[in-house]
Amino acid sequence: MQRATALALLGLSALVLLPGSSSFSISPLAPPSSTSPLSTRAPPFAALGAPLLRSPHQTQGFPVLRMAEEGKESKEEEEAAPEAAAEEAAAEEEAPEEDPFAGLALDSPExxxxxIEILEKELSDAQADTASLDDLVKRNILKTSSAAELKxxxxxxxxxxxxxRRRSATDLTNAKNAALTSVLKDMVTVLDNFELAxxxxxxxxxxxxxxKSSYDALGKxxxxxxxxxxxxxxxxxxEEFNPMLHDAIQQAESTEYAEGKVCQALQRGYKVGEQTLRAAVVVVSAGPGPEGGEEPAKEEAAAEE
Structure with a gap:
């Protein structure tokens, strides 16, 4: 006890390895003096103590600590990966699918x-899948029964x-004809005005x-x-009255045309192929017709009109 107290009073002591010796000695440290030339020198144990007190891991850039940090980051990334995947899937579900038919009328050619383009792609994919099925059957990876069902x-x-595709081709043709008919009806009306003028x-x-000659040329x-x-x-x-081609507005007695035949044409009709563009406005004969049973030729009747 007395010895410990004495050491405390004398100051800090240190183990000093004497040069050329394998033994240690205890040397008290004297208080630094501003006048002593040795006051600026480091304690004799400082050069020896610093390497002894330094961790061997410091010279390697703290690999243990770095490995621990990398393991922590990897664990955090693994934990965050499912969350990111779930968020991405939710975003895809929330994002509205693009409508390939947006802005297109159901009866339009477009x-x-x-x-047809979409169905052709689906058919091409199905053909590729069928080829893959044959390959899987040959390699005994897929059962023949399952392949037959898929085929x-x-x-x-x-x-x-x-x-x-056949129905679409027909519908496309009908749509084109309907559009053409609409335009031709307007053109026929213009032609009527030319002829009337x-x-x-x-x-x-x-x-x-x-x-007048210029207008006639435009009409032609x-x-x-x-x-x-x-x-x-x-x-x-x-001609015999045909409700598909003729629009009868009245019947009139006629000695030139037999009953039921068109005796007068009030407005010319037009057709495109087998489709009636505009029915002819006519008057139908109510009889009795010509006495001899012979009707005038169309050219003569047209000349008389």
Missing amino acids: FLKRK DTYIRLAADFENF AANVKPETDKEESI QLTNSLTKLGVVAIDPLG
Whole structure:
């Protein structure tokens, strides 16, 4: 006890390894003196104590600590991965699917073309799947019964697609004809106005005759354009009344045409192929018809009108 107290009073002691010796000695440290030339020198044990007190892991950049931190980061990444995947899946579910038919009318040609493109892609995918099935059966990976069921599904899909393609081709043709019919009806009305003007204009001077000739030329161009588009005029005079081609507004007695036949055409009709573009407005004969049973030729009747 007395010895410990004495050491405390004398100051800090340290183990010093004497040069050329294997023994240690205890040397008290004297208080630093500003006048002593040795006051600026480090304690004799400082050079020896520093390496002894330094951790061997410090010279390697703390690998143990770094490994622990990397393990912690890896664990955090593994824990965050399922959450990120779940968030991504939720975002995909929340995101609205793009409608391939957006802005397209159900009866439009563009809608039918888009539908055919989608079905062709599905059929191509099904064909690729069928080839893969054959390969899996050959490699004994897939049972023959399962492959047969999938092939039946593909065959039904191919048949449905072929039927749809035929219907789509028909619908597309009908849609084009409907659009063409709508345009041709307007053009026919314009042609009626040209013919009406030509029938009522009576030129008196050379200038007026020149103007009338110009309008007649435009009317002929319009008629030629309609002919190129397949428009055919309906000539009903002397024909049996046909409700699909004729629009009867009245019946009248006629000694020229037999009962039930068209005796007068009030407005010319037109048709495109087998489709009636506009029915001819006619008057139907109520009899008694010609005495000799012979009706005038269409050319003569047209000349008389």
